[in-house]
Amino acid sequence: MIMNNEGYIEKGKEENLLGKEDMQKALLYQIMKVEFGVTETTLYLDTHPFDQRALMHHNMLSNQLKGLIQQYEYQYGPLTSSGSAYRCWKYINSPWPWEIKW
């Protein structure tokens, strides 16, 4: 997996540098990062429910996460059992979390 300091794939290079599996992992990794941010803002908001900056941050990350998950599910199959699948039920065949080689 090719990452820069920000942990994001450099735009435009991904097709040439990464195999199909690596691209899937890269997108999954991005989802993991954004969702971790959502977990953090959620816990913070549980004890600071009126914090406007945290709310804004949470909503921004939450929207970003939705977009990333949609993109992932379209290409690689459902991330959750309620996710959409195209052509066949890819949920069972995409890599299981403990088996992924990072």
Place this chain on the structure above:
Amino acid sequence: MWEYEKKLQYPVRVSGPDPAMAKTIITQYGGPDGELAASLRYLTQRFSMPINEAKGTLTDIGTEELAHMEIVGSLFWQLIQGATTEQMKKAGLDPHYVDHGCNPFYVDGTGNPWVAAYIQTKGDIIADLYEDMAAEQKARITYEHLIQLADDPGVRDVLKFLREREVVHFQRFGETLRIAQEWKDSKKAY
């Protein structure tokens, strides 16, 4: 209810088999201060919490601890992949292998089975939140002990992530306790 997401909260990557490390790490799966205990403690404390901040915090931290249990299970499993019979015997994991194969199980580092007596709920917001804060500190120091024993940079990285989460949880429970105390004071002041 809960819905499974087909990903770990944090990537698990090890450089090779290390059954001895796996044997120590299993305590954070099914030991007294492990992730199963943490999750079940918080989730069952929610029902009679009088304030919503506490219901939210316990639900969300209890859920995150389940994700941590999956990380610790993955770590255990990966550390056994490719291990030789000799390595398993040397690490003392052969009895575990006989009973559970390469799967993690709800035991501590010396094989004691998980028991509900590890955890508690009193149905009292102050008593329960103090228990939770103590639990987070015990989980933190357990991870620090494990980090002292680990050489593999991948293993250390995951353990450090999990340690950091316990610190954050302690912080959030502390804030919840402060809110709970303010709530109690405001009830007395009418």
